[in-house]
Amino acid sequence: MRFNKRLGVLAGVAVAALFLVACGGNQSSSSTDTKTWSRMEGDVISSMDSAVVTDAISGQALVDTMDGLYRYAGSDLQPAMASKIVTPTNDGKTYTFKLRDAKWSNGDPVTAQDFVFAWKRAIDPKTKSQYAYLFSGIVNADDIMAGKKAASTLGVKAIDDKTFEVTLDHAIPYFGTMMVNPVFFPQNQKVVEKAGKNYGTNSDNIVSNGPFILKNWNGTGNSWNEVKNKDYWNAKNVKLNKINVQVIKDPSTAMNLYQSGKLDDATLSGAQAAQAKTMKDVTALKQATTFYLELNEKKTPALKNEKLRQAISMSLNRKEFIDKVLQDSSVAPTGLVPENLAKNPTTGEDFSKEAAKTTSQYTKYDKTEAKKLWSEGLKETNVKSLNLELLTDDTDVAKKSSEYFQSALEDLPGLKLTISSVPFKTRLTRSQNGQFDMVISAWGADFPDPITFLDMFTSSNSYNNGKWSNADYDKLIADSKGKDATNPEARWNDLLKAQEILTKEQGIIPIYQRAQTHLVNKKMHDLQYSPANMYNFVNAYLK
Amino acid sequence: MIKYILKRVGYLILTLFLVASITFFLMKLLPGTPFNNPKLPPDQIEALKAQYGLDKPVWQQYLSYMLGLLHGDMGMSFQFSGQSVSYLIMSRIGPSLQLGLQAMILGTLLGILLGAVAAIRKNTWVDSVATIFAILGRSIPNFVFAALLQFFLAYKLRLFPIALWDGFSSSILPTIALAMAPLANTARFMRTEMVDVLNSDYIELARSKGETRWQTVANHALRNSMIPIVTIIGPMAVDLMVGSLVVENVFAIPGIGEQFVKSITTNDYPVIMGLTIMYSFMLTVVILIVDILYGVIDPRIRLNEEAN
Numbered sequence: 001m002r003f004n005k006r007l008g009v010l011a012g013v014a015v016a017a018l019f020l021v022a023c024g025g026n027q028s029s030s031s032t033d034t035k036t037w038s039r040m041e042g043d044v045i046s047s048m049d050s051a052v053v054t055d056a057i058s059g060q061a062l063v064d065t066m067d068g069l070y071r072y073a074g075s076d077l078q079p080a081m082a083s084k085i086v087t088p089t090n091d092g093k094t095y096t097f098k099l100r101d102a103k104w105s106n107g108d109p110v111t112a113q114d115f116v117f118a119w120k121r122a123i124d125p126k127t128k129s130q131y132a133y134l135f136s137g138i139v140n141a142d143d144i145m146a147g148k149k150a151a152s153t154l155g156v157k158a159i160d161d162k163t164f165e166v167t168l169d170h171a172i173p174y175f176g177t178m179m180v181n182p183v184f185f186p187q188n189q190k191v192v193e194k195a196g197k198n199y200g201t202n203s204d205n206i207v208s209n210g211p212f213i214l215k216n217w218n219g220t221g222n223s224w225n226e227v228k229n230k231d232y233w234n235a236k237n238v239k240l241n242k243i244n245v246q247v248i249k250d251p252s253t254a255m256n257l258y259q260s261g262k263l264d265d266a267t268l269s270g271a272q273a274a275q276a277k278t279m280k281d282v283t284a285l286k287q288a289t290t291f292y293l294e295l296n297e298k299k300t301p302a303l304k305n306e307k308l309r310q311a312i313s314m315s316l317n318r319k320e321f322i323d324k325v326l327q328d329s330s331v332a333p334t335g336l337v338p339e340n341l342a343k344n345p346t347t348g349e350d351f352s353k354e355a356a357k358t359t360s361q362y363t364k365y366d367k368t369e370a371k372k373l374w375s376e377g378l379k380e381t382n383v384k385s386l387n388l389e390l391l392t393d394d395t396d397v398a399k400k401s402s403e404y405f406q407s408a409l410e411d412l413p414g415l416k417l418t419i420s421s422v423p424f425k426t427r428l429t430r431s432q433n434g435q436f437d438m439v440i441s442a443w444g445a446d447f448p449d450p451i452t453f454l455d456m457f458t459s460s461n462s463y464n465n466g467k468w469s470n471a472d473y474d475k476l477i478a479d480s481k482g483k484d485a486t487n488p489e490a491r492w493n494d495l496l497k498a499q500e501i502l503t504k505e506q507g508i509i510p511i512y513q514r515a516q517t518h519l520v521n522k523k524m525h526d527l528q529y530s531p532a533n534m535y536n537f538v539n540a541y542l543k
Numbered sequence: 544m545i546k547y548i549l550k551r552v553g554y555l556i557l558t559l560f561l562v563a564s565i566t567f568f569l570m571k572l573l574p575g576t577p578f579n580n581p582k583l584p585p586d587q588i589e590a591l592k593a594q595y596g597l598d599k600p601v602w603q604q605y606l607s608y609m610l611g612l613l614h615g616d617m618g619m620s621f622q623f624s625g626q627s628v629s630y631l632i633m634s635r636i637g638p639s640l641q642l643g644l645q646a647m648i649l650g651t652l653l654g655i656l657l658g659a660v661a662a663i664r665k666n667t668w669v670d671s672v673a674t675i676f677a678i679l680g681r682s683i684p685n686f687v688f689a690a691l692l693q694f695f696l697a698y699k700l701r702l703f704p705i706a707l708w709d710g711f712s713s714s715i716l717p718t719i720a721l722a723m724a725p726l727a728n729t730a731r732f733m734r735t736e737m738v739d740v741l742n743s744d745y746i747e748l749a750r751s752k753g754e755t756r757w758q759t760v761a762n763h764a765l766r767n768s769m770i771p772i773v774t775i776i777g778p779m780a781v782d783l784m785v786g787s788l789v790v791e792n793v794f795a796i797p798g799i800g801e802q803f804v805k806s807i808t809t810n811d812y813p814v815i816m817g818l819t820i821m822y823s824f825m826l827t828v829v830i831l832i833v834d835i836l837y838g839v840i841d842p843r844i845r846l847n848e849e850a851n
Contacts, residue, residue, distance in 0.1 A: 044623075046622055046623050046624060047623065047624035047625060049624060049625065052624045052625075053624075054580050125590055125594055126594065128591055128594050128595070128624075130578055130580045130583055130587075130591065131580075132587065133582075133583065133584055133587055145586075145587065145590065146586065146590075147590065197625055198625060199625065200624070200625060201623075201624075201625040201626055218634055219623065219626055219630070219634065220623060220626060220630070220631050220634045220635055220797075221634065221635075221797050222708070222795060222796075222797035223707075223708075223797070246707060246795065247795065247797070248706070248795045249792040249795070249801070250706075250792045250793045250795070252690060252693075252694075252793075253693065253705065253706045253792075253793055253794070253795055256693060256694065256697070256698045256705045256706070257705050257706060257707075259698070260698060260701075260705060262705065262707075423574065423808075424808075425574045425575030425810075426574050426575075428575070428581055429574060429575070446582065462584075462585070463582075
């Protein structure tokens with residue numbers, strides 16, 4: 001019968017075709033080019049509209065292809081579209097940015113009007129930006145977000161084509177560092193309005209004023225290219241011709257691709273990160289994200305006792321936890337504010353290192369001291385034993401972490417922990433509603449300034465889930481925003497003291513500062529990584 | 544026959560309507576909002592909900608979604624700002640469909656072959672090897688195959704690309720990894736059915752008429768053993784074509800598989816709806832096709848239907 005003969009022939013052809021094509025494949029390596037860099041991301045670009053982007057992947061693509069007022073070169077804030085770093089006038093409330101001569105990739109000049117347009121667009125509730133709240137503090141911003149005033153009333157104006165002026169309600173000492181966030185980037189009004197709701201949905205309907213131009217991005221795809229922008233104002237310092245980006249989610253695939261020369265920079269996690277730590281190309285990129293334990297002092301008043309909280313902190317061997325459980329390049333923290341976030345305005349010393357000088361003992365593993373403090377604390381609070389629930393995410397890492405904490409903390413006599421693993425969103429809701437005894441939380445910086453962390457633990461802040469409260473702390477934070485706002489040194493000392501109080505009292509218990517493990521091709525030089533957790537590819541070169 | 548098909552299409556539309564409605568209301572029970580920035584102040588979340596119409600009562604949202612659907616509008620994605628759900632699906636389903644089809648063809652053809660050989664050589668070493676192969680294919684998850692294939696054939700031996708979606712050669716390893724399950728499934732069903740068929744009277748008759756063993760298999764047994772295979776092929780095909788989260792991740796393929804999972808974890812309501820409706824549509828259509836195919840393979844079924 002013909003039926004099955006055909007079937008047999010088909011099968012034969014299919015199998016033969018598979019192997020013929022396979023063996024004919026050309027497997028030559030592509031990394032001989034000295035001006036092309038191949039890197040990966042863990043997920044896709046969600047949008048190239050700088051007004052709505054909140055994720056790090058789209059953020060990196062925008063930092064590569066657009067220039068805001070300032071740009072980070074490593075941890076140095078440098079002028080980009082602005083011709084210099086601006087010192088505010090009028091008690092820190094007025095910023096007058098003089099723009100340099102620069103062009104969009106369609107030939108239009110970049111003007112102050114592009115900033116006015118972009119900012120008013122971003123804060124307009126109709127744009128649905130999830131970063132609109134970063135504009136808070138600019139004149140009328142809060143009323144616009146609340147729908148009480150029109151977006152056109154925002155306190156920004158173009159004095160002339162090259163002068164952009166911003167007026168604030170009150171001095172914001174970290175306003176400058178926020179300018180590196182894409183939501184503050186300029187937008188070309190003509191292009192945005194022409195594209196309408198399609199603006200930023202693929203590489204054809206955007207224009208760039210940055211070091212690279214995005215190519216071959218279809219809006220949802222797993223790969224894209226960034227090619228050098230010849231019209232960039234600083235093009236002479238852009239030494240790479242092309243950056244290829246590929247979405248890779250599986251760390252062992254990333255490792256295999258790196259080792260066979262298909263990737264120049266691989267991001268690893270889990271077992272591959274542990275393996276990478278023994279290799280010579282490994283680099284740890286410290287992230288501005290701290291993981292910490294919150295103790296619910298409202299639900300369990302005994303936890304208001306400082307000694308009990310210190311005992312819990314000192315029972316944790318953070319280094320062992322990172323080596324055994326996380327297995328990556330994360331860092332044992334000495335306080336809430338992570339390393340490499342901010343530098344002392346006069347001495348240049350790292351904030352977390354400076355604060356740790358007087359308080360490092362409170363995050364140091366010391367079992368004897370912990371047990372001593374614990375029994376003293378129990379006596380002071382008149383409590384015999386504590387049964388607490390540890391709330392965590394239901395991811396693998398979170399589960400393993402909580403098991404580690406459970407076994408470490410149950411060494412404290414009378415402490416019993418039960419683990420409750422829930423989905424991320426349930427964890428957030430329960431934290432906010434105070435439905436927990438102990439919870440593993442995390443916070444990443446919106447902009448590189450200690451206040452983005454320290455602000456959370458004032459008594460009335462809605463992110464202070466554990467309700468730790470200290471009047472001196474509240475006053476220091478208020479001073480840093482009020483009377484010391486225009487005095488960088490006094491402000492620095494306020495924040496430093498606040499971190500010292502928080503660490504001494506263990507108002508929250510820091511667990512680790514996240515770091516990404518990367519394998520990076522050794523031929524790369526001068527590739528900088530900013531406190532905002534973005535690469536800067538200007539100046540980077542291959543040799 | 545035409546009346547039969549029309550009736551079935553009617554059921555298909557009803558099924559889709561029910562699936563869409565049930566999914567819509569279940570989905571609204573998911574905790575959280577599509578606005579995943581944990582730093583977003585609560586008043587901003589409320590403002591965003593109002594902008595997207597998520598502050599309205601659920602039945603109103605349901606009505607406006609269903610009305611949109613009637614016009615072919617599946618809404619806009621939350622995660623991909625400015626992208627319509629239909630574009631998201633269209634731009635990412637290609638690789639998943641291709642891999643699914645290739646895996647389906649490779650898996651069923653080899654499965655039929657393996658099952659048939661095992662049945663003909665019943666209780667010999669050939670049968671044992673085929674059975675072991677089928678059990679392994681059933682019990683080892685495809686991402687393990689994927690990782691093993693990638694490590695040995697691509698990384699060590701450099702016969703294939705390690706990953707990435709670049710031409711036919713990059714589709715071979717994921718196809719093989721995905722084909723293992725249908726291969727094993729088909730082989731098991733084929734063997735069982737073939738053993739039955741080979742023991743039946745008409746095979747005896749054919750043999751007694753002087754046909755060789757291979758002739759009887761080719762002319763009679765194979766076709767008659769196909770009925771259960773056709774039954775499982777439908778759901779298996781849909782399962783493969785809607786993409787596999789893990790295999791797509793291991794080979795870094797820009798498919799649709801992971802989008803479904805991601806849309807649920809990020810409360811991307813329109814994408815959840817769009818993909819659910821598409822999957823149900825594919826499944827119901829395939830079941831319809833399978834039902835029609837039964838008649839082609841076994842005329843007795845068609846006669847029965849018509850008699851009814």
